[in-house]
Amino acid sequence: MQEKNSGRRALLRGTAVAAGAVVAAPFVGGASPAEAATTSGLPWVGPAGSGATWEVNATAGAQEAINTALNAVGPQGAVFVAAGTYTVKAPIVLLDKQTLVGAGPLSTLLKAGSGFTGGAMVTTDAASNNARMCVRDIGLDGAGLAANGVNLQIASKPAPYAPDPAPWLCRVFVANTTSDGIYLGGTYSGGQREFKLTDCRVEKAGGWAYNLQSSDGFVSGCSAQGGASGGYLVGGGNIKMWGCKAYGTGSGAEPGPAFKVASSRATIVGCEAQDTYGCGFEVSGRGSTLSGCTADSTGVGAVGKDRYSAGFYVDTSVVNIEGCSYQRAGGGASWLGADGMRWALYLYNSPDYLSVRLVSDPNRSVPFQGTVFGTAGTHSSISVLG
Template sequence: MHEKRSHRRQLFRAAAVTAGTAVAAPLLGGVTPAQAAALATTGAIPWVGPAGSGAPFEVNETLGAQAAINAALGTSSRRAVYVAPGSYNLKAPVVLGDRQALIGAGPLVTLLTAAAGFSGAALVVNPWSGTLAGGTRQCVTDIGLDGVNRVANGVNFQMNTEPDLYGPDPAPWLTRVFVTRTTGDGFYLGGTYAGGQREFKLTDCRVEKVGGWAYNFQSSDGFISGCSAQGCAGGGYLLGGGNIKIWGSKAYGIGTAATSAPAFRIDSARATVVGCEAQDTIGNGFEIRAANATLSGCTADSTGRGGTGVDSESAGFYVAASAVNLEGGAFQRANGGAKWIVSTDPGMRCALYLAPGVDFLSVRLVTGAGRPTPFQRLITGTVGAGSSVSVLG
């Protein structure tokens, strides 16, 4: 018994150190990782720990950690589970129901990993359909998800029926979640319900080394801030719903030797993108494919495949929609470009690429002097009669 208590104290001490002892801003309904650890010691919320830890829900490695986590969550609304520091194998998804929260001690401190033979579409899901899919507002914070190239997604939240609580916006929150090595998208938010996971909020997350998009948002009215993507084969951020807002986020090292991929693709009508950066991608920095988009203070740095004949894949900003307001910087720096992916002159060939037929554009871009190889020109394409376009350099 003494050994179990000692192990338990060590786990919570590690969580408190990870989260910091200073008072932090409340997360996800008013709880930080350190506060969650403290609450767990009192029994106020259930917690999960390794075998022998004395946790109310100890992990059985034969069953997989998801069995303990899902048991701790149960089927009741307004439930949270704290997963103590450690690395845990999952054999099936963690399922978050209506108004439930999954809380770790930190994105590299509590790590959920796909075990051999993993069965399911993602490491963390909501019910997708059926009675529980009418619930809303799941929360995930301070946790790492490693797909080990065995599972499609880190997080896959879908809304496929009309929510019967807190309608009409499902509104999940995801904060400080790390996703790596999934075969598909790191995060996927969508569903057949109009707007999918509408009014989602995603902050301070990181995705790296996934086979699809880092972030695939097929949901509307979302808010994304302070996120990053690195080394993702399918692309950085796919903004596929309407009215998405994203700021202060970055993607770099995107694409593969065989396939170009953009850092940001705006398929969302009325999207707003502020202060974001694309760097050293094999593909365009920003692809704007939906009308009424606004991009302000964005930077494209050495983005593109760079070879002759691939201007449409080697632009700082690629515009294929009308009624776009764009302001920012696009430049090819010396020795810039993802040379570790494509060895022969990767990088930007033009600051701005205009697809045929686009018009009613307001564009103000700046590029640097010198513009080393493979840069060719400021603008590729034709400026429409109803447009005001300026690229200085």
């Protein structure tokens, strides 16, 4: 039976290679790390004595073995990091079109250790034109030492093709950073343009959980908990988001929201803000659309803090919003010193060309004050039921 299974694995591997596919190492049932890496066709990094292609020297830090592996496989190469918790003492640097893959976001965990130097745990050279990197199935714990979990930037047009750098992050877990958990940007027009973030989670970031300064990106199924500056800073143009959530975010004299939509022409669908220290959704990106979004007990809730105590806050024109905005009994980020929502909708400086359709539960509780604060321009249609 063992020989039969071995033959079957070889056959499957050969079929996958012929089709141009890679069999993901984490899903080879019952396989050892060496078998999993071999079956996937990936060179791998593992602990000392594991027989890995590159073994980790705990004194030097795992980044030494991982960077050596990435440099060895070169552009378009992929490296698998076996399950385990590894200390890193400097950034892991991705090259052009490389893939860094772990056994799962809670199985392969890279943790910043004492003496960590450099900004992000996984990064690119900000002066480079490397692009289309992929990071998946890996956990990054900044341990209060690393500024970012992931920081991908691009400074010039990608050399081998154009125009979009397009990195992919899938099932990446980031925690305990001193600044933004995940940052995408760069001085190249549009930054890491056409990026894709799927099923990622950031918690306890010292800045924004997600700081997206790149354009034309796609974000789905992500979550944010405890970003000090806020949940998602949607700063690039034409970003599309759906099915994302933020809670327990925001702090300070100017509390950050769960979602700050600064991107022009952004589309946010089916997202939720819950129990935050700042507003649920702040919209400053002209031409943006929010559809089916929920703000649940969001805001400081204190008297005189109305500007930071709304479900939806709008300070720009040409915006379309449809959703629900309500205060639950006992809702609010009490552990952050916040009581919740005072206004379902807050309009600043009379924005115009607004179409807003919100529902607010009529059985709301304190600190709720009313449905709409402020006024809209004459070319607007505002309806908040409740």
